Amino acid sequence: AQSVTQPDIHITVSEGASLELRCNYSYGATPYLFWYVQSPGQGLQLLLKYFSGDTLVQGIKGFEAEFKRSQSSFNLRKPSVHWSDAAEYFCAVGSLVGSQGNLIFGKGTKLSVKP
Amino acid sequence: NAGVMQNPRHLVRRRGQEARLRCSPMKGHSHVYWYRQLPEEGLKFMVYLQKENIIDESGMPKERFSAEFPKEGPSILRIQQVVRGDSAAYFCASSPQRAGAHEKLFFGSGTQLSVL
Numbered sequence: 001a002q003s004v005t006q007p008d009i010h011i012t013v014s015e016g017a018s019l020e021l022r023c024n025y026s027y028g029a030t031p032y033l034f035w036y037v038q039s040p041g042q043g044l045q046l047l048l049k050y051f052s053g054d055t056l057v058q059g060i061k062g063f064e065a066e067f068k069r070s071q072s073s074f075n076l077r078k079p080s081v082h083w084s085d086a087a088e089y090f091c092a093v094g095s096l097v098g099s100q101g102n103l104i105f106g107k108g109t110k111l112s113v114k115p
Numbered sequence: 116n117a118g119v120m121q122n123p124r125h126l127v128r129r130r131g132q133e134a135r136l137r138c139s140p141m142k143g144h145s146h147v148y149w150y151r152q153l154p155e156e157g158l159k160f161m162v163y164l165q166k167e168n169i170i171d172e173s174g175m176p177k178e179r180f181s182a183e184f185p186k187e188g189p190s191i192l193r194i195q196q197v198v199r200g201d202s203a204a205y206f207c208a209s210s211p212q213r214a215g216a217h218e219k220l221f222f223g224s225g226t227q228l229s230v231l
Contacts, residue, residue, distance in 0.1 A: 004157070036222075043119065043206060043222035044158070090157055102148070102171060103220075105157030 002027050004093050006106035013081050014114050021076040021109050023091030033074040034092040034103065035065055044090065050074065061085070086113045119144075119209050119223035120189075127229045134194040134201070136226045140209030147190040148220060149182060152204040164190060197230045204228075 005024045013019055025031060032051035036044040048059025055067040065076045074091060088110045092103040120139040128134050140147050145166050150158040163171040164184040175182065179197075184190040194201055204227050208220035 006157075041224065043224045044208075045222070046219050049219065092157075102160035102163060102174065103158075105150075105159070107155065107157045 002093070002104050004091050004104050004106035006089075006091055006109050008109045009107070010110045010112065012112040012114060015083050016080050019076075019078045019081045019085070019111070021089050021091075021111070023074045023076065023106060024072050025074065025091070025093045026072065027093050027104075031093045033065075033067060034094070035059065035063070035074075035076045036090045036092060036105075037061075037087045038090065038108075039087045047076070047089075081111075081113055083113045083115065086111055119207055119221050121205075121207050121223035121226050123226060124224065125227045125229070127231065128197045129231050130198055131196050134197050134228055134230075136192040136194075136205050136207075136228070137189045138192070138207030138209075138223060139189040140207075141211075141221050144209035144211050144221070146210045146212060147184050148208045148210075149190075149192050150206045150208065152206060152225070154203070158206060161192075194228075197228075199230050202228055202230045 003026045007022050034049045035047040037047050038044050047063050048057045048065055050057045050067045057065050063078050065074055067074050088108045090108045091106045094103045119141055122137050126134055147164045149161040151161055152158045160174040162175050162182045166184055167186050179195045181193045204225045206225045207223045210220050
């Protein structure tokens with residue numbers, strides 16, 4: 001079955017520390033992968049996406065993610081977290097074949113940033 | 116440029132009433148997607164529409180839920196005879212054409228439906 005797993009429900013990091021949010025997927029077809037961020041009361045904003053090419057993808061706000069096919073993972077990283085990064089982060093997967101925007105989302109990881 | 120507009124932001128209904136959620140896509144976008152986010156869950160795809168057509172409703176519950184995207188006006192997600200389990204955040208997204216690897220979705224801020 002197609003699924004996305006974000007193992008960490010809630011993560012707290014200190015401002016200025018590095019961050020890694022985990023995402024594992026199970027998908028029969030060739031996947032394309034997304035990370036979205038949701039601030040309280042807001043819609044989802046796309047941070048980055050991967051569909052081919054270089055497996056290390058750069059996104060907005062200083063985020064990057066690495067696609068590792070052998071591990072079925074697409075972890076999100078940031079070298080130095082800012083207080084404004086506190087939000088909920090969602091990993092999502094879709095198909096390159098017949099994609100219609102019906103993405104499969106993980107349950108999300110809530111990020112808290114302490115001063 | 117206005118983004119994807121959803122209204123109302125919050126909607127309270129009693130069990131058995133009808134809920135109507137509206138979504139105006141970004142200007143120039145003719146493709147609309149509805150997602151539902153239950154508490155402590157990720158977003159779940161419900162339906163994909165183009166103007167006047169339902170393209171994929173594989174995520175829609177079989178009963179009480181319907182969606183439309185008329186030639187003029189916003190897309191409407193309609194829930195008849197609401198039950199407590201319908202309480203969730205409903206998000207709309209739009210794209211200028213069929214979304215794929217090269218086309219991203221733009222999400223609205225959502226409608227929080229609470230059923231008493």
